[in-house]
Amino acid sequence: MAENAIEKKGPSATKSLIVGLWEENAVFRQLLGMCPTLAVTADVKSALTMGMATTFVLICSNVVVSMMRKLLVGHLRILMFTLTIATFVSIADLILQAFLPEMSAKLGPFVPLIIVNCLIIGRAEACGSRNGVVVSFMDAVGMGLGFTLGLCILACVREPLADGAIFGYVFMPESFERWNVMKLRRARF
Amino acid sequence: MKKFIQDSWLVIVSSLVFGLLVAGVDGALRERINQNKLSKRDKNMTDLMGGNCSFAEKTVKDAEGKELVYFEAQENGNTTGYCFTAEGAGFADRIELIVAVDSKFEKCKGFAVMYSQETPGFGDKIVPVGEGTFSDEFKGSPCPTPSKKLVVSKVGDKTNREDTEIVAITGATISSEAVTKIVNDSILLMRELLLQK
Numbered sequence: 001m002a003e004n005a006i007e008k009k010g011p012s013a014t015k016s017l018i019v020g021l022w023e024e025n026a027v028f029r030q031l032l033g034m035c036p037t038l039a040v041t042a043d044v045k046s047a048l049t050m051g052m053a054t055t056f057v058l059i060c061s062n063v064v065v066s067m068m069r070k071l072l073v074g075h076l077r078i079l080m081f082t083l084t085i086a087t088f089v090s091i092a093d094l095i096l097q098a099f100l101p102e103m104s105a106k107l108g109p110f111v112p113l114i115i116v117n118c119l120i121i122g123r124a125e126a127c128g129s130r131n132g133v134v135v136s137f138m139d140a141v142g143m144g145l146g147f148t149l150g151l152c153i154l155a156c157v158r159e160p161l162a163d164g165a166i167f168g169y170v171f172m173p174e175s176f177e178r179w180n181v182m183k184l185r186r187a188r189f
Numbered sequence: 190m191k192k193f194i195q196d197s198w199l200v201i202v203s204s205l206v207f208g209l210l211v212a213g214v215d216g217a218l219r220e221r222i223n224q225n226k227l228s229k230r231d232k233n234m235t236d237l238m239g240g241n242c243s244f245a246e247k248t249v250k251d252a253e254g255k256e257l258v259y260f261e262a263q264e265n266g267n268t269t270g271y272c273f274t275a276e277g278a279g280f281a282d283r284i285e286l287i288v289a290v291d292s293k294f295e296k297c298k299g300f301a302v303m304y305s306q307e308t309p310g311f312g313d314k315i316v317p318v319g320e321g322t323f324s325d326e327f328k329g330s331p332c333p334t335p336s337k338k339l340v341v342s343k344v345g346d347k348t349n350r351e352d353t354e355i356v357a358i359t360g361a362t363i364s365s366e367a368v369t370k371i372v373n374d375s376i377l378l379m380r381e382l383l384l385q386k
C-alpha cells in the first residue's frame with residue numbers, strides 16, 4: 001500500500017532531471033528525434049545549436065502544458081500540445097535568425113521541423129500533462145540536455161573524420177584524408 | 190453550441206495568446222533579422238566589387254512590368270559594375286545568389302551565395318570564396334551572351350578565365366550546373382534590361 005502511495009506521487013524533480021540525461025536518453029535509448037539526429041550532427045556547432053533550440057522548446061512547452069493540464073480536454077489535448085510547441089518553435093526560429101543568422105541559415109528547415117520532433121510532444125503527453133510545473137521543467141531540462149548530449153557525441157565523431165576538426169578548429173594534419181561520407185546523413189547509421 | 194464552447198474555449202483563447210506572443214517576438218526581432226540580411230548582402234557585394242565601392246539601389250522593370258532591384262557600384266563617381274540577386278532551383282533546395290558584373294556586361298565579377306541547402310561536403314562547395322574555389326572560376330569569365338553562355342564541363346582548366354567553360358565540382362555536377370544556369374539567366378536578363386535603358 002505504502003509503495004503504491006509513493007508511486008502515485010510520480011517521479012521527483014531530481015529524478016526527472018537525471019533520467020533524461022542517460023537512462024532515458026532520447027537519442028541513444030528512446031530513438032526519438034531521429035530527423036535532426038540524422039541531419040545536423042555533421043559538425044558540433046550545428047548539433048549544439050539544434051540541441052539548445054530543442055531544449056528551449058521542450059522546456060517552454062512542457063511548462064505551459066503543465067500549467068494548463070487541468071483544463072485540457074481529452075480529444076483536444078494533442079491539438080493543444082501542437083499549438084504550444086509550434087508557438088515556441090516559431091520563437092526559437094526568430095531568435096536564431098536574429099542572433100545566430102549563419103547558424104540559422106545552415107540549419108535551414110530543420111529548425112521549423114522541431115515542431116514534429118516526437119520527443120517534445122512525447123514529453124508533453126507523458127510528463128507535462130500529468131505532473132506539476134517543477135517536475136515538468138526538470139524533466140524538460142534533463143531530456144533536452146540528454147538530447148543535446150546525444151547530438152554532440154555523434155557530431156564529435158563525425159566532424160573530426162569529415163573535416164579533421166572539432167568546433168571548426170582543424171587539429172588533424174593535412175595528410176589526413178577527409179571522409180566526405182561522414183558529412184552525409186547516411187553516415188549517422 | 191454550449192458543448193462546442195466548453196470543449197474549444199481553451200483552443201481559441203490559446204490561439205489568440207500564442208499568436209500575440211509570436212507577433213510580439215517577431216516585432217521585437219524583425220528589425221535585427223532584416224539588418225542581418227542586409228549586412229550579409231552588403232558584405233557580399235563589397236567583396237565581389239572591391240573595397241572602395243559604394244552602392245546605389247535602383248529598380249528596373251522587366252517585360253512583364255515586374256520591378257527588379259539591382260545595385261549600381263560606384264567608385265569616384267564612375268559606375269564600375271552592377272550587382273543583382275538571382276534565384277533558381279538547386280539539387281536540394283532553391284539557391285539564391287548575388288551576381289556581380291562589370292559596367293559593360295563584358296566580364297563577370299563572380300557570385301556569392303545568399304542561401305543554399307546543397308549537400309554537405311559536395312554541393313555546398315559552391316559557397317566558399319577564394320583562390321581555387323568553384324566561385325573563383327566565375328571571376329573574370331566573359332559574361333554570357335545568348336549565343337555563348339557559360340557551360341559546365343567535368344574536366345578542364347580551372348584557371349583559364351578567357352573561355353566560357355566552368356569546371357564542375359567533383360560529385361556535385363547538378364549543383365554546379367544549377368549555379369551556372371542561375372548566373373547565365375540573370376546576367377542575360379539584366380544585360381537586356383540595363384543596356385537598353
